[in-house]
Amino acid sequence: MAADYGKTFALWREGAAIPWHDYTHHAFVEGLGDGSLPRASFLHFLIQDYVFLVHFSRVWSLAVVKSETLEEMRICAGTVDALVNHEMSLHVKTCAAEGIDEATLFAATEAVENLAYTRYVMDAGLQGDFLDLMAALAPCVMGYGEIGLRLANSKTGDTPYDDWIASYAGPEYQEVCTNVGAMIDNAVARRIGDLPNSPRAAFLLDRFSTATELEVGFWQMGLNGA
Amino acid sequence: MAADYGKTFALWREGAAIPWHDYTHHAFVEGLGDGSLPRASFLHFLIQDYVFLVHFSRVWSLAVVKSETLEEMRICAGTVDALVNHEMSLHVKTCAAEGIDEATLFAATEAVENLAYTRYVMDAGLQGDFLDLMAALAPCVMGYGEIGLRLANSKTGDTPYDDWIASYAGPEYQEVCTNVGAMIDNAVARRIGDLPNSPRAAFLLDRFSTATELEVGFWQMGLNGA
């Protein structure tokens, strides 16, 4: 059973079932779970993920610009600060241990699969409202939570990726997913009401599905980068 | 009876009845109608209105950025082109006759009432979606159409402002109002469905009301500028 990240997320996840499975059970993910992922793939992924976090922070900042309630502002502003002033440090530390410094990370050439994803999310926010942005942001936030939990629960021995799994399976990250999920439910209540019967349902699901497919491409890029 | 600019506009107009009356029956408007408006006020207004059109064109361009259908793109792109490459010329011509050239117009210092209005509309678009932007744009578009029609129908003799009135009462401008009104109705159908029963109804009405109040401030600024 998947974790409970709110009813809007559950609806989107079900509506995008096939890409969601492709994303959360990608070969890269399975390789993280059983430890078979080549180190070179992981490092390539990590460097790209750092650049991803740079733009992901910019996207969460756009969410503050688009907020209409105190709760939205607080959660989104807290997320930006956590990403920029804390979470990016984890990548920096892991990469430093492999001899890659932060200036190198920041200046790394973005893979097209990486660039496509973050810029799509940014434009979803520019074109639409707070919910369009959230539908495009949710796959990353909640997907990593779901993947982390599943891998942590199914793991049978030590692997080089235990730290990575633990950081997303841990209570702190799970709380982020729960809070973002609750905020999205409130944002739907405020802007739409009954989502399944709204004409926006299909458009928002399309945002969520497209972002999920872009996540699949991101894992594949990591795998190919070995 | 007011012109028919669509059912969404009718709903907003009724919901903001008091500021709408203050706006469409402002002393500046009445002075245009009976010709009693001092020429200095009119010129001050015209210069500010030129700067307003510069930013209004930028705002309609943001509407293209936020469009999600071909119809929305076509109407908004056509409006931008009409504003920038045609309508602004009318102001230039009138002002030229008074010895004020276009570079002077473009560089005129914006009155705070002017600046407040266009930047509020721009931010409505950045913060929300296409409809938030339309709710903030509608008072200007439709209000001038309604004022033009009323003044044209009630006028009893020639005044120095007949050309101004005729340009907004004329079939070309009235068609703009009708088309924008229909586009807004379609945008509501696509994004909301039943507007009066949507939780967004109050927020959109608030956008419309605030923009209407900023229109009142704009007329007053014109009057004070004599």
Place this chain on the structure above:
Amino acid sequence: MAADYGKTFALWREGAAIPWHDYTHHAFVEGLGDGSLPRASFLHFLIQDYVFLVHFSRVWSLAVVKSETLEEMRICAGTVDALVNHEMSLHVKTCAAEGIDEATLFAATEAVENLAYTRYVMDAGLQGDFLDLMAALAPCVMGYGEIGLRLANSKTGDTPYDDWIASYAGPEYQEVCTNVGAMIDNAVARRIGDLPNSPRAAFLLDRFSTATELEVGFWQMGLNGA
């Protein structure tokens, strides 16, 4: 002598000397300094300033969206978090003591002078780059730092506004001003080089001056609100 908030700020401050003096020596400011400011004016200001901080946080979030270096991202993201998750609490506490709760603050009707200011800054960021946004943000950040310091240094006895003065004169807020000033100097080095000889110098100064004039309007609105 004014505090040292960097050489770009010094250049802008000097270039906008008259509005800068009007802003930093406004009757509202002098009334804070000698304690003669009517309580009703202060409360009116405080409520409007809370709404100002809501939009100011959105504007600083746009600065993260527009950042191009890690330093810019970190300082701007930290500022957003400080504003949203900490600084706004000070206003909430002071207003709570007067029987005004936070929901009331968040929903307060914005004065037009308030709305004009924050939306102008937001649009400066949308229209231009990071530096256009900073030129429009600097008067508020640094102006309050300069006012706080001057009033703290010149004060001769206890007044009801000592806490307000102390919070802006204090080392924590002064450090914000110093850090933002250094970040602006770096942003100029990265994007322009020699500012006084750049064709952008006049445009950036115009942003700074306009924002400073909007600050004058904000104090006046506070005073009138008694």
Place this chain on the structure above:
Amino acid sequence: MAADYGKTFALWREGAAIPWHDYTHHAFVEGLGDGSLPRASFLHFLIQDYVFLVHFSRVWSLAVVKSETLEEMRICAGTVDALVNHEMSLHVKTCAAEGIDEATLFAATEAVENLAYTRYVMDAGLQGDFLDLMAALAPCVMGYGEIGLRLANSKTGDTPYDDWIASYAGPEYQEVCTNVGAMIDNAVARRIGDLPNSPRAAFLLDRFSTATELEVGFWQMGLNGA
């Protein structure tokens, strides 16, 4: 010798010589020139190019939002209108002849190479100023002009792609390139002055290079889509 589209473009083109050659001499382009391009590739390209034009129009609209002079507003607004209300019709006509209607075009699933490109350009505009946006827009505008001219001049017999080539080699499109190039030169004069000695030179070139590489990916996507 390449056509003269202004000195800023010449500088960027030279600075990105390798990707520029890969883009303007891509196998897809050569196939257009000698008529060997499979029809299926061309149609796949045409459908994706229609979706590209939708977002390209949105991007040029953002350029109006970011304009600071009348010339910038007029050229960008005219471009949006030409794209939305005229140029897209050419694609519609060609596709209609193959039995593909416009609703199908508008709703076509974007290839990731397509999505990556337009959203990158959009974000360049959101993150930076008018020039950042122009550096990311120039490769498409001028590249098609240069390709059209070269293929028209070197062609030895009739091919199924003569119309396509003629439309970009023709005086109307060439004038667009010349006007946009002159506008960019003016925008550089206004915002930078001496571009080669500006610290921004490297960043703007990076925008231009990245967009050029995304053009290479777009042709390849067309070729693969056969």
